[in-house]
Amino acid sequence: MPGTGDRVNSPLLTAPGAVAPFDGAPDQGVPWHFGDPFAEQRSAARSVAVVDRSHRGVIAVPGDDRLSWLHSLTSQHFAALAEGRGTEALVLDVQGRVEHHAVVANVGGTVYLDVEARTTEPLLKYLDSMRFWSKVEPRDATAEFAVLSLVGPDVAALLAKLDVPVPGKPDEAVALPDGGFARRMTWPGHDAVDLAVPRADLVAWWGRLTDAGARPAGTWAFEALRVESLRPRLGLDTDEKTIPHEVNWIGSAVHLDKGCYRGQETVSKVHNVGRPPRRMLLLHLDGSREVQPETGDPVLLGDRVVGRVGSVALHHELGTVALALVKRSVPVDAELLLGVDDRVVQGSIDPDSIPPDTPALGREAARNLGR
Known part of the structure; x- marks a missing residue:
């Protein structure tokens, strides 16, 4: 046992x-x-x-x-x-x-x-x-x-x-x-x-x-x-x-x-x-190659590391997808690269996965005081 x-x-x-x-x-x-x-x-x-x-x-x-x-x-x-x-x-x-x-x-x-x-x-x-x-x-x-x-x-x-x-x-x-x-x-x-x-x-x-x-x-x-x-x-x-x-x-x-x-x-x-420095997003990956990134691999925008690959899955409708922790500053329409060496694939952000960016309560109160 x-x-x-x-x-x-x-x-x-x-x-x-x-x-x-x-x-x-x-x-x-x-x-x-x-x-x-x-x-x-x-x-x-x-x-x-x-x-x-x-x-x-x-x-x-x-x-x-x-x-x-x-x-x-x-x-x-x-x-x-x-x-x-x-x-x-x-x-x-x-x-x-x-x-x-x-x-x-x-x-x-x-x-x-x-x-x-x-x-x-x-x-x-x-x-x-x-x-x-x-x-x-x-x-x-x-x-x-x-x-x-x-x-x-x-x-x-x-x-x-x-x-x-x-x-x-x-x-x-x-x-x-x-x-x-x-x-x-x-x-x-x-x-x-x-x-x-x-x-x-x-x-x-x-x-x-x-x-x-x-x-x-x-x-x-x-x-x-x-x-x-x-x-x-x-x-x-x-x-x-x-x-x-x-x-x-x-x-x-x-x-x-x-x-x-x-x-x-x-x-x-x-x-x-405040706001968290990163957010977990759903990324759609290029499924035309017979490779996929691994958990812990970098997410890149150009030559700059902007995130970390998490779970990678083959979905029956969505194809190859991944969850990734991505810097908040990355634009939603950014073309990203995921992986290293011979397992680099292109990826795009699913806009529906972006959490609501509601104002922080303290910041909103401070703005109201200044009005």
């Missing part, structure tokens, strides 16, 4: 049609696709597909003080997180830079954090170091639970057919009868549900879902739809300098009306009197 820091190798890698990811891919240990990644994406967009994401780490935080304790350590308003609710949360450093990201569910007296596998151990170590006298017992629950993601407009009907409790609204979470929980997600798409199922029952759950009509899909399909949804992924779309404002985490993972936590000063300052 997987423990803290162990890589998960899913038994579903031996499922019919499963293709393992290439060496160096970010989603090691789970199927990359099942033979037709574009058809898998279409099913996830138009009907229902199920994705094995059992390589995700899971941290459980039971205890009477769990909500107030997590409230003090993270960017999210845990003090107001009711039973049966989900959310997202960040741990920031003292400069407000992103260190950890978690998808959250508060179910049955325990807060569950599902996280990037490589961050499970350092996040748990940090949480342990901050326990002091709080009544909390954080533990690595990766060996207990495995994440399956259902995506598509027919998710609710599929779960109802199986008599599985269906969360009614986005960010709702409900306990599953035999352990684990179902959590309604707002991405990718509008109809996704994450199932945290007992790891020992992973293969049985997969069989139930696929027998009921969910198409098996790999992480290729999930990641393509995530990129389309403009949802960042820690370590791919972030670097050591990323602040939440740059990657659309304000609101979803950062609550602006809560008390002190590490990094809050930067969050408040940028929100009230």
Whole structure:
């Protein structure tokens, strides 16, 4: 069974049609696709597909003080997180830079954090170091639970057919009868549900879902739809300098009306009197070449580096696309180059991906005073 820091190798890698990811891919240990990644994406967009994401780490935080304790350590308003609710949360450093990201569910007296596998151990170590006298017992629950993601407009009907409790609204979470929980997600798409199922029952759950009509899909399909949804992924779309404002985490993972936590000063300052130096944008890449840039490659305007490549995906409708952190000063109609050496491709900014450039509250107040 997987423990803290162990890589998960899913038994579903031996499922019919499963293709393992290439060496160096970010989603090691789970199927990359099942033979037709574009058809898998279409099913996830138009009907229902199920994705094995059992390589995700899971941290459980039971205890009477769990909500107030997590409230003090993270960017999210845990003090107001009711039973049966989900959310997202960040741990920031003292400069407000992103260190950890978690998808959250508060179910049955325990807060569950599902996280990037490589961050499970350092996040748990940090949480342990901050326990002091709080009544909390954080533990690595990766060996207990495995994440399956259902995506598509027919998710609710599929779960109802199986008599599985269906969360009614986005960010709702409900306990599953035999352990684990179902959590309604707002991405990718509008109809996704994450199932945290007992790891020992992973293969049985997969069989139930696929027998009921969910198409098996790999992480290729999930990641393509995530990129389309403009949802960042820690370590791919972030670097050591990323602040939440740059990657659309304000609101979803950062609550602006809560008390002190590490990094809050930067969050408040940028929100009230400044603008982030970069912004995460969707770029359409030239797909005529059989190469593509890699995560961490530079984005260039002429011979000037103006950004960093994040997630790169082959989408069933959009073609080759990427998320990139790009300097705010780059014009929307700029012709960009992405990559290095023999994997340089042209790219253009999707104007619909540019976040609203609303005036900072402090700047607006200062202008009003001068009138």
